[in-house]
Amino acid sequence: MLQRLRAHITKELLLLLRDRAGLALLFLMPLALVMIMAVVQDAPFRDFSEHRIKVLLLDHDGGPVGNRLRDRLDSSSFIVTDARGLSSEAFRDAVRRGDQQVGIIVPRDASAALESRSMLAIMELIPMAPLDSISQRSPADSTAITLLIDPTVKHAFRQLVQASVSAIINELSAERLLEVMRTNLESATGNSMPRIAMGDPFIAVRQEIAAGELIGVGVAQDSTQHNVPAWTVFAMFFTVVLLGGNLVKERQSGCMVRLLTMPGATAERIASRIMAYLLVCLLQAILMGIVGRWVLPMLGLPPLWIAGPHMLALLLMISGVVALAATSFGVLVGALSRSQQQSAVLGSTCVVILSAIGGIWVPLYIMPAGMQAVGRLSPLHWSMEAYNAVLLRGGGISDLLPLFLPLVLFAAVCIGLAIVSERIASSR
Numbered sequence: 001m002l003q004r005l006r007a008h009i010t011k012e013l014l015l016l017l018r019d020r021a022g023l024a025l026l027f028l029m030p031l032a033l034v035m036i037m038a039v040v041q042d043a044p045f046r047d048f049s050e051h052r053i054k055v056l057l058l059d060h061d062g063g064p065v066g067n068r069l070r071d072r073l074d075s076s077s078f079i080v081t082d083a084r085g086l087s088s089e090a091f092r093d094a095v096r097r098g099d100q101q102v103g104i105i106v107p108r109d110a111s112a113a114l115e116s117r118s119m120l121a122i123m124e125l126i127p128m129a130p131l132d133s134i135s136q137r138s139p140a141d142s143t144a145i146t147l148l149i150d151p152t153v154k155h156a157f158r159q160l161v162q163a164s165v166s167a168i169i170n171e172l173s174a175e176r177l178l179e180v181m182r183t184n185l186e187s188a189t190g191n192s193m194p195r196i197a198m199g200d201p202f203i204a205v206r207q208e209i210a211a212g213e214l215i216g217v218g219v220a221q222d223s224t225q226h227n228v229p230a231w232t233v234f235a236m237f238f239t240v241v242l243l244g245g246n247l248v249k250e251r252q253s254g255c256m257v258r259l260l261t262m263p264g265a266t267a268e269r270i271a272s273r274i275m276a277y278l279l280v281c282l283l284q285a286i287l288m289g290i291v292g293r294w295v296l297p298m299l300g301l302p303p304l305w306i307a308g309p310h311m312l313a314l315l316l317m318i319s320g321v322v323a324l325a326a327t328s329f330g331v332l333v334g335a336l337s338r339s340q341q342q343s344a345v346l347g348s349t350c351v352v353i354l355s356a357i358g359g360i361w362v363p364l365y366i367m368p369a370g371m372q373a374v375g376r377l378s379p380l381h382w383s384m385e386a387y388n389a390v391l392l393r394g395g396g397i398s399d400l401l402p403l404f405l406p407l408v409l410f411a412a413v414c415i416g417l418a419i420v421s422e423r424i425a426s427s428r
Contacts, residue, residue, distance in 0.1 A: 005272050012276035015246055022242045026280060030235030031291055038227040038301055053157060056100040058083040058091050063111030065172060069104070069145075072168045078102075095148045102161050103148035113143040118176040122184055145169065222302040228292035229387035230360045233380050235288065236281040236323055237355070240330035240347035243277050247334025248343045266422045270335075270415060274327045281323030282316075289315070305391065314390045318400065322383040325407045328414035329379070335421035354378045359385075379410045 016022060055078045059066035074080045081100065083091050095103040107113075145165060149158050182193050292304030306312055330347065337343035355361060357371060358378030367375060375381050386403040389395035 004268055005275070007272075009272045009276045012246070012273055013279075016242070016276070016280065019242070022245075026235070026239060026242060027284065027287065029238070030231050030284060030288060033234070034227050034231040034288060034291060035296065035299065037231065038223045038296055039299055041223040041227060042301055053078050053161065054099075054101045055080045055161075056083045056091065056094055056103045057081065057106070058086065058103065059106045060108040061106045061110040065110040065114055065145075065169070066106040068172050069106060069165065069168055073104075073164070076164065078164070092148060095150055098150050098152060101150045101153050101157070103146075104165065105146040105148070107143055107145070109143055110145065114173060114176055118173070118180045121177060122180045224292055224296050224302045224304055225391055228288055228296075228304050229391060230384060232285050232288040232319070233322060233383040233387070234351070234355050234360055235284045236319075236326040236383075237329065237351045237380060238348070239277055239280060239284075239326060240333050240351055241344050243273065243327060243330030244334035244337055244343035244347045245340045247273070247331065248337050248340045252340075266419050270331055270418055270422065273331055274324070274415070277327040277330065278320070278323050281326055282319055285316075285319035285323070311390060314396070314400070315387070318383075318386045318390065321404050321407050322386065325379050325383065325411045325414075328411035328418070332414040332418045332421075335418040351380075355380045357381075358383075379407060382406050382410075 055073055057066075057070055057073070057080050059070065059082075070080055070082075083094075083103070086094070091103060091105075094100050147161060147165065149161070179195070182195065186193050289304060289306070293306065294303070297303045306315070329350075333347040333350070334343055337346055355378075357367075357375040358364070358381035359375060360380055364372055364375045364381065382403050386400055386407070389399045389403065393399070
């Protein structure tokens with residue numbers, strides 16, 4: 001039996017080595033994908049940390065509100081350009097055309113509105129002057145800072161700009177309230193009081209990544225850590241095109257008839273095909289890991305983070321289980337197909353759909369609830385989660401077992417159906 005298995009595995013590997021186009025599909029395609037996608041997605045992954053948003057500021061106020069807004073935006077992740085001298089039409093056109101991503105208009109009475117409303121708020125607590133006289137000087141309640149957003153700017157950026165401007169105005173309002181309160185208390189008591197400075201928040205906010213100590217800081221936020229395992233999984237499952245096609249070719253060329261005259265069961269032939277392509281999938285995983293660790297940094301991207309031999313062993317174990325699921329699926333597609341065209345279309349379409357719904361292209365958590373439920377049934381989702389459990393979450397064997405179980409079950413079902421289909425085809 002071992003001799004027959006060895007012969008079948010050798011035959012599959014020889015067929016693969018002679019198919020140069022197939023080898024290019026299995027190895028060069030995923031390498032190109034991971035490098036292209038990692039570079040393309042690097043900017044979105046860095047958006048919130050390194051990207052600086054272009055802001056066009058039109059300050060009609062010229063007072064504390066406009067000045068504070070300019071200073072604070074300039075010192076944060078914004079590139080502020082003064083729009084003084086631009087007409088309203090030119091200002092709007094600059095944002096609409098995309099020359100500037102955000103336009104901020106500070107109205108003429110912004111500082112006056114801040115002053116009056118601060119006085120009104122304090123006078124309601126500490127009445128020291130007639131409210132009517134203050135109310136008459138108070139600007140209309142419609143005073144507001146206007147944000148113009150470039151239509152191509154994503155919703156997350158819009159929220160970032162809105163939150164940043166609101167935080168600056170809230171801070172300025174709080175400072176003004178404290179100053180008015182101090183002034184009124186001085187008038188009431190006749191004693192001078194020190195200025196109350198706005199320091200750090202009384203309660204700090206601290207961000208941590210919920211993972212083990214071996215995970216690098218911010219490692220979940222770079223494109224390498226997402227794209228290398230994602231396209232490794234995709235590449236392994238894409239072997240279905242070559243594996244299924246070779247099975248169909250054997251039947252059409254008459255090789256299957258000769259194989260049926262030789263000793264050995266259907267399960268042996270299927271097992272040998274799986275073993276041969278397991279080696280191919282493991283080579284794919286190793287090659288993708290090498291690219292992620294040493295080649296992507298040459299393109300200016302972060303390296304793949306692998307913390308020690310323990311993590312490397314877990315990643316090899318994951319690759320073996322994912323490869324088993326992928327090759328079993330390829331065998332099933334080949335057993336069910338009756339032509340090479342049918343096998344190629346069925347296999348590639350299934351892999352693309354399963355990867356799309358499984359979180360390979362788009363993270364599962366941003367999909368609608370219904371699609372998330374469907375996506376969790378995809379074997380590519382289980383495979384990706386297994387890699388994430390180690391690379392991003394610092395998990396161990398106990399975290400992998402719940403993900404290995406459905407993958408092994410999926411492989412067993414595929415192998416069982418392939419054996420039944422092969423026996424039915426060979427009996428005709």
